[in-house]
Amino acid sequence: MATIWELDYYSRPILDEQNKKVWEVLICESPTAVDVEPEKLFQFSKYCPSTEVNSGWLKDAIEAAIANAPNPPDKIRFFRQAMSNMITTACKGLDVPAVLSRRTFALTAWMQDRAQNVYPKDPGYQPSINPSVVFPVLPPQVLPDALQGQKWTFATLPLEAFADMGEWSIDFGEAFPLSLTQLEPDTPVPGLIIFTKRATAMAAWMSGLEIATVKYDPALPNRLLLETGVNDRWFLTTLDQRAVPEAQQFEAAKERSNQVHFLAIQESPDVEAFAGFWLMQEIGF
8 A cells, every 4th residue: 555645844933043934844644544643653843043944955855754754755745825836846856746725634633733733732823823725716626528427316424333334345436534523423424426337437536636525515506526636627427407406415414524525436336345535624724
């Protein structure tokens, strides 16, 4: 199984002796299964003086993390589009692919913990409200014709049902630990199941994307969207007028499940195996 890391490199609410903001790199392993304990995965952090913020310093920091990690990363995820050039340059120097992704669940939880329990204890701490990371909204793209699903349906599973996901027959996909959802075991989790004879091809193609969320956008009332990376969008399915209320209910169910939802791809409703299955959570940054 590939080792994926999550990375953030940005200023923190701490000032140095020259009243300059201190920067920090945070690196953690991405937990890609439901039964992983995030707190037991690899973590690395290092402060960076504001005068040394550059791709060279970051490259050296990632090298130090690799030297201390049980396994080197096959890929590094990051969510700050504004830092894309610096992060990709540093990773390119190490021959490690770096990708924009919203699947940084462990990193986001760790950052929240440090904001509450670590930074306030620093003598240079300066309380401030960090602005939210805003992703530009791009026009949706059309899926390749060969990857169009023939049928689809909305579905619901209790959160506890995903505890056995590691035992399911799944060709392509990804999950994350249920402990990060902060939900009760019996919470209904909404999802979309796509049925197509090209299920394997469709799931394989999607596995090359950073699957973020399935969404109904009222601005595009006759479509259901798949969002990937940090701002890529795809037309996933076409909705007729009878299906629009179902799509609206799907979004309402996501609100009740703290935005946890799933996408599944199967050849037909009679097949128990999944060509693709992704557990997702739309989180704020």
